[in-house]
Amino acid sequence: MNIIEIENLSHRFNDGTIGLKDINLGIGEGSLVVIVGRNGSGKTTLLRHLNGLLLPSEGVVRLSGVPVEEDLLKARQFVGMMFQDADSQIVGETVYEDVAFGPENLCLERGEIKKRVEKALHVVGLQRLADQRPHLLSGGEKRRLAIAGILSMEPRVIVFDEPFSSLDYPGVKQVLQHILALNQSGHTIVVTTHDPEKIIAHADRLIIMQAGEIVRDGAPVDIVYDLEAFGVRKPCDCRLELEAESWLN
Amino acid sequence: MAELTSFSYAAGDSLLHRLDARFKIASVICISLVGLNAYLTGLGILTLILLGMFLGTRLPLFSGLKEIRYFLILLLLIFAARVLATDGIPLIDLNYITISMPGIYNGVLVCWRLILIVMLGFGFVSTTPPATIKAAVQWFLKPVPLVPEKKVAVMMGLVLRFVPVIFNQAGATAAALKARAVENRKNPVYRLTKFGLPLMRRIFERADDLVIALEARAFTEHRTDPELAASKRDWIALMAVGCLSIIVSFL
Numbered sequence A: 001m002n003i004i005e006i007e008n009l010s011h012r013f014n015d016g017t018i019g020l021k022d023i024n025l026g027i028g029e030g031s032l033v034v035i036v037g038r039n040g041s042g043k044t045t046l047l048r049h050l051n052g053l054l055l056p057s058e059g060v061v062r063l064s065g066v067p068v069e070e071d072l073l074k075a076r077q078f079v080g081m082m083f084q085d086a087d088s089q090i091v092g093e094t095v096y097e098d099v100a101f102g103p104e105n106l107c108l109e110r111g112e113i114k115k116r117v118e119k120a121l122h123v124v125g126l127q128r129l130a131d132q133r134p135h136l137l138s139g140g141e142k143r144r145l146a147i148a149g150i151l152s153m154e155p156r157v158i159v160f161d162e163p164f165s166s167l168d169y170p171g172v173k174q175v176l177q178h179i180l181a182l183n184q185s186g187h188t189i190v191v192t193t194h195d196p197e198k199i200i201a202h203a204d205r206l207i208i209m210q211a212g213e214i215v216r217d218g219a220p221v222d223i224v225y226d227l228e229a230f231g232v233r234k235p236c237d238c239r240l241e242l243e244a245e246s247w248l249n
Numbered sequence B: 001m002a003e004l005t006s007f008s009y010a011a012g013d014s015l016l017h018r019l020d021a022r023f024k025i026a027s028v029i030c031i032s033l034v035g036l037n038a039y040l041t042g043l044g045i046l047t048l049i050l051l052g053m054f055l056g057t058r059l060p061l062f063s064g065l066k067e068i069r070y071f072l073i074l075l076l077l078i079f080a081a082r083v084l085a086t087d088g089i090p091l092i093d094l095n096y097i098t099i100s101m102p103g104i105y106n107g108v109l110v111c112w113r114l115i116l117i118v119m120l121g122f123g124f125v126s127t128t129p130p131a132t133i134k135a136a137v138q139w140f141l142k143p144v145p146l147v148p149e150k151k152v153a154v155m156m157g158l159v160l161r162f163v164p165v166i167f168n169q170a171g172a173t174a175a176a177l178k179a180r181a182v183e184n185r186k187n188p189v190y191r192l193t194k195f196g197l198p199l200m201r202r203i204f205e206r207a208d209d210l211v212i213a214l215e216a217r218a219f220t221e222h223r224t225d226p227e228l229a230a231s232k233r234d235w236i237a238l239m240a241v242g243c244l245s246i247i248v249s250f251l
Helices: A043-050 A070-079 A097-106 A108-125 A137-150 A169-184 A220-232 B021-037 B039-059 B062-067 B070-086 B099-127 B131-141 B148-179 B187-216 B233-251
Strands: A004-011 A017-030 A034-035 A058-063 A079-082 A157-161 A187-194 A205-210 A215-218 B090-094 B098-100
Touching: A004 A043, A004 A187, A017 A187, A017 B062, A034 A043, A034 A169, A034 A220, A043 A079, A043 A187, A058 A070, A058 A187, A058 B148, A070 A079, A070 B070, A070 B233, A079 A137, A079 A187, A097 A137, A108 A137, A108 A169, A137 A169, A157 A215, A169 A187, A187 B233, A215 A220, A220 B187, B021 B099, B021 B131, B039 B099, B039 B187, B039 B233, B062 B070, B062 B099, B070 B098, B098 B099, B098 B148, B131 B148
Parallel strands: A034 A187, A034 A205, A079 A157, A157 A187
Antiparallel strands: A004 A017, A004 A058, A205 A215, B090 B098
């Protein structure tokens, strides 16, 4: 069953630029989908329609059958979003406060908020930094904090916008481990990137975007060889005609 | 890694950290009012007590002083103005400049009072999480008619959240200009323009990013209220501040 259904989605920005053109897409519950494309291909614009940060000019996005614009608050709880720049996502003055921000917006009881925050911090391994100022964390820790902030809202879908950008190798591995663990715990994961190398070994499905349109959609093994035709570098394994290997190995 | 201003919350477990924000605000107001009317003895006592508390709390006092270096220059100007504008028996008498003992006394008194208030602010901000400051302000404003206390608290929270972002951005912009030899340009208007405009643009962009991040996390004004709990310790601290204020006001 598809947890996300997108029908005839188009988005035109205020200045007339076309961000998305006639997107039709269904994403199955529990899957790990990777969306790739060069800069400006519409990946982030598409993601922002999933939780109503942007609303369609035409078409509809449904979450478990319910159109996003029908209940934006529910959509934002349903689809947690991690931004490309983790810094811009951090709104709390301490790690604990930041993770509590979402549940507070959902008007939960204080006891429930505490429970969720502690659980989320435990999942990402930041319990001992609960009183730390977020801006003093490393890049990898900031990404983990952003994940904790999302987890505390208990979403069913988590979308990651360029989760590996400007991270060192250990940072990439940490974030990748968390993405896979979240997927294994039943979350539906959508990841956008212009560099699929780090995650392609784990993807159930690969979608290639260009100029606001989906130009390829299928199993990674079937379409990975088309990547360079759309301005995305093929992973090393693919160039060497080897089987895709995980960055965790 | 981002370096933040010392004028921001530093987690800890000291007495100052554990006091309820409402009592701390009341104490800061009380000591500020007394301090503004205090003389050298009273100011000396208040300063010693504050310094003692800061040392006990291990607050980064010297970093704090570094942060307010421009304010210290302002204080120097205030001191000079006071010294030159106060009449009295001249200590030094140059052609157009007369420095008198009452002038120096007056200058020291005004500057000391202002420094005391800044120190109070530093102690308060460094030991109180912004969320509880926000909650305390909301609590104080609740009985005031026609004031949307939740909205005010939210705006305060956003301002507090944004101050380190502005500092970080200013630091990054200044470094980028230095890397391109801006120091060779002596015209301050040119330098200010090249610094100010990109900084403002980036700040507005960051503000946009922040708004999107807030929306993505279902931001609303009607949120779970933060917890505030007064204990016996807070009342004792407030009474101690009250007694100290009465004593200092008579000195």
